[in-house]
Amino acid sequence: xxxxxxxxxxxxxxxxxxxxxxxxxxxxxxxxxxxxxxxxxxxxxxxxxxxxxxxxxxxxxxxxxxxxxxxxxxxxxxxxxxxxxxxxxxxxxxxxxxxxxxxxxxxxxxxxxxxxxxxxxxxxxxxxxxxxxxxxxxxxxxxxxxxxxxxxxxxxxxxxxxxxxxxxxxxxxxxxxxxxxxxxxxxxxxxxxxxxxxxxxxxxxxxxxxxxxxxxxxxxxxxxxxxxxxxxxxxxxxxxxxxxxxxxxxxxxxxxxxxxxxxxxxxxxxxxxxxxxxxxxxxxxxxxxxxxxxxxxxxxxxxxxxxxxxxxxxxxxxxxxxxxxxxxxxxxxxxxxxxxxxxxxxxxxxxxxxxxxxxxxxxxxxxxxxxxxxxxxxxxxxxxxxxxxxxxxxxxxxxxxxxxxxxxxxxxxxxxxxxxxxxxxxxxxxxxxxxxxxxxxxxxxxxxxxxxxxxxxxxxxxxxxxxxxxxxxxxxxxxxxxxxxxxxxxxxxxxxxxxxxxxxxxxxxxxxxxxxxxxxxxxxxxxxxxxxxxxxxxxxxxxxxxxxxxxxxxxxxxxxxxxxxxxxxxxxxxxxxxxxxxxxxxxxxxxxxxxxxxxxxxxxxxxxxxxxxxxxxxxxxxxxxxxxxxxxxxxxxxxxxxxxxxxxxxxxxxxxxxxxxxxxxxxxxxxxxxxxxxx
Ligand SMILES: *[C@@H]1O[C@H](CO)[C@@H](O)[C@H](O)[C@H]1NC(C)=O
Ligand SMILES: *[C@@H]1O[C@H](CO)[C@@H](O)[C@H](O)[C@H]1NC(C)=O
Numbered sequence: 001x002x003x004x005x006x007x008x009x010x011x012x013x014x015x016x017x018x019x020x021x022x023x024x025x026x027x028x029x030x031x032x033x034x035x036x037x038x039x040x041x042x043x044x045x046x047x048x049x050x051x052x053x054x055x056x057x058x059x060x061x062x063x064x065x066x067x068x069x070x071x072x073x074x075x076x077x078x079x080x081x082x083x084x085x086x087x088x089x090x091x092x093x094x095x096x097x098x099x100x101x102x103x104x105x106x107x108x109x110x111x112x113x114x115x116x117x118x119x120x121x122x123x124x125x126x127x128x129x130x131x132x133x134x135x136x137x138x139x140x141x142x143x144x145x146x147x148x149x150x151x152x153x154x155x156x157x158x159x160x161x162x163x164x165x166x167x168x169x170x171x172x173x174x175x176x177x178x179x180x181x182x183x184x185x186x187x188x189x190x191x192x193x194x195x196x197x198x199x200x201x202x203x204x205x206x207x208x209x210x211x212x213x214x215x216x217x218x219x220x221x222x223x224x225x226x227x228x229x230x231x232x233x234x235x236x237x238x239x240x241x242x243x244x245x246x247x248x249x250x251x252x253x254x255x256x257x258x259x260x261x262x263x264x265x266x267x268x269x270x271x272x273x274x275x276x277x278x279x280x281x282x283x284x285x286x287x288x289x290x291x292x293x294x295x296x297x298x299x300x301x302x303x304x305x306x307x308x309x310x311x312x313x314x315x316x317x318x319x320x321x322x323x324x325x326x327x328x329x330x331x332x333x334x335x336x337x338x339x340x341x342x343x344x345x346x347x348x349x350x351x352x353x354x355x356x357x358x359x360x361x362x363x364x365x366x367x368x369x370x371x372x373x374x375x376x377x378x379x380x381x382x383x384x385x386x387x388x389x390x391x392x393x394x395x396x397x398x399x400x401x402x403x404x405x406x407x408x409x410x411x412x413x414x415x416x417x418x419x420x421x422x423x424x425x426x427x428x429x430x431x432x433x434x435x436x437x438x439x440x441x442x443x444x445x446x447x448x449x450x451x452x453x454x455x456x457x458x459x460x461x462x463x464x465x466x467x468x469x470x471x472x473x474x475x476x477x478x479x480x481x482x483x484x485x486x487x488x489x490x491x492x493x494x495x496x497x498x499x500x501x502x503x504x505x506x507x508x509x510x511x512x513x514x515x516x517x518x519x520x521x522x523x524x525x526x527x528x529x530x531x532x533x534x535x536x537x538x539x540x541x542x543x544x545x546x547x548x549x550x551x552x553x554x555x556x557x558x559x560x561x562x563x564x565x566x567x568x569x570x571x572x573x574x575x576x577x578x579x580x581x582x583x584x585x586x587x588x589x590x591x592x593x594x595x596x597x598x599x600x601x602x603x604x605x606x607x608x609x610x611x612x613x614x615x616x617x618x619x620x621x622x623x624x625x626x627x628x629x630x631x632x633x634x635x636x637x638x639x640x641x642x643x644x645x646x647x648x649x650x651x652x653x654x655x656x657x658x659x660x661x662x663x664x665x666x667x668x669x670x671x672x673x674x675x676x677x678x679x
Contacts, residue, residue: 039302046295046296047296053076066097067093092163092280093162095279098274102297104297105266105271106271113298118253120228123187123287147279150279151183151231153265153275165188179270195210199216199217212259229249230247240263241261244259246258381449381462384472407430408425410537426540440548445540451513455534481526482522482575485575499531505640506535507639521566539555560639563625563639565625573603594655624650624652
């Protein structure tokens with residue numbers, strides 16, 4: 001009996017001990033989990049431009065130019081404003097922005113990133129640039145001076161601010177959410193903004209009025225002297241401290257900062273921001289050159305807790321168990337030793353049975369993560385997952401809808417990386433009911449997304465599966481042309497003419513690549529911040545019957561016809577969808593042509609058009625495009641030549657051709673396939 005009791009006591013002790021060991025090992029485990037599941041890592045970003053020559057392919061990929069800005073290949077620098085395009089360099093604003101967003105704020109700890117940047121810059125007086133002697137340029141006594149240059153940190157990659165004293169930093173459309181931070185190098189005194197003199201450095205926090213202004217003359221720097229200067233800015237996000245140095249380019253960084261002091265940037269930062277340069281001119285002009293740029297940032301981030309389901313975490317737990325098992329040497333009692341041995345046995349058995357499967361999983365998970373982390377050049381169109389699209393559009397929420405029609409719904413979204421996009425979701429019901437070949441359509445979307453032209457809206461990516469056809473475009477902030485043309489405001493003739501030329505050039509380029517737009521109308525044309533027209537909202541739709549080449553050819557003919565009607569709309573300010581009781585726009589245009597009264601079609605709201613001959617010429621080009629194909633409809637290349645007055649416009653027939661191509665926009669794409677005019 002004594003022995004039995006002894007045995008049962010031992011088993012009871014053993015049992016409780018086992019429970020204790022298991023509980024304790026769990027405790028160790030979970031405390032480990034809490035510590036190691038949220039490691040803090042440094043997110044660093046480094047970018048370096050020794051110069052901005054166009055030989056460097058990264059320049060054009062990584063730098064977005066907005067407004068009046070260019071990259072001068074001969075000088076190897078960014079120029080704001082663009083001295084080539086504009087005849088008059090007054091009242092212009094432009095930006096050069098690094099194309100990918102940069103993490104500058106940790107929302108968890110609410111700490112700004114630390115960063116350092118240095119860049120060399122030069123202000124040139126355009127009237128003196130032609131003077132070939134560089135010494136002369138530097139010896140100028142007092143050049144006119146434009147407004148100045150700003151190193152900016154901004155929330156998006158598409159806004160350009162107002163010209164003049166605003167340095168292109170802010171404009172009237174920027175709402176209260178628009179947070180911009182800038183360090184300005186201002187060469188004009190604007191007393192209304194509290195500028196101390198016409199040669200100062202200022203820190204601007206969400207406002208054009210500097211919170212701090214520094215007299216650059218104190219450092220012996222004269223911003224307008226035509227020399228190349230260099231600025232060094234370093235910011236410590238933990239200490240909230242900024243240092244700004246200013247000196248000559250070729251000389252080392254001065255030992256004494258131009259300014260150093262406390263500065264809390266956190267109220268002005270989103271997690272992801274865009275960085276770059278902004279400049280403007282006002283009544284006086286000057287070209288702002290940026291010659292080189294170096295930027296490094298470090299921000300801290302908590303790694304997300306991996307889901308317990310993932311293979312990696314399983315592997316980690318398992319390794320830890322192995323480790324602990326080997327460490328547990330129990331000094332006091334034989335029982336404890338026994339328990340540990342048993343426990344080890346259980347663990348090893350467990351390991352033995354799970355070993356192979358885990359190893360397999362591990363391999364798979366390695367492959368997966370490697371695939372995911374392969375670097376991708378910024379801005380390259382890619383496939384989006386349905387989850388990405390769905391979360392960006394808040395589950396295709398109604399509040400996000402920009403516009404919709406029977407074919408599709410378009411949503412305005414912000415992607416995880418901070419880029420603003422327009423997501424177009426085609427109605428699968430529409431595609432099926434019209435017998436459209438989805439697979440060919442997807443091929444076409446990919447083909448068009450490879451095309452880049454300044455007057456075509458870039459495609460960021462797509463998302464296809466058995467039920468969805470979704471295209472992701474860049475979001476163009478100024479809206480579509482129809483709103484400008486048929487809305488309340490009046491678009492001046494110079495802008496309208498530029499829009500017609502821009503669209504003609506984009507179509508000509510598209511056709512040269514054996515592609516077609518298939519949806520040319522005023523609502524497919526968007527105006528960017530500098531009122532340049534960009535053509536977007538491609539039709540993509542393909543019937544499953546015709547061969548690709550034939551289809552492309554027919555669609556191009558349709559594009560040209562639609563472009564003709566588009567031109568009539570732009571010149572007349574009237575929509576092709578005539579109001580009840582109104583004469584059809586195309587009929588009206590031809591009737592006026594026959595009566596030699598085309599000038600009556602020019603939109604009267606524009607008042608006195610400075611260049612009525614130009615307006616008539618554009619009208620004639622529009623009418624030419626609506627001719628039957630075998631009766632002299634030009635191709636887009638010719639249209640561009642006519643618009644640029646490189647070739648005389650052929651004579652229009654004196655009467656309206658009999659069978660005009662149907663162009664009803666309500667029947668949509670299908671008119672494109674009846675191709676009466678193609679025969
Ligand atoms: C992160 O950067 C800080 C300095 O900014 C440094 O002190 C720290 O050691 C870095 N941490 C890691 C994990 O590299
Ligand atoms: C700026 O500094 C220069 C030279 O040190 C001085 O002559 C000038 O008065 C200063 N201007 C202002 C507004 O303080």
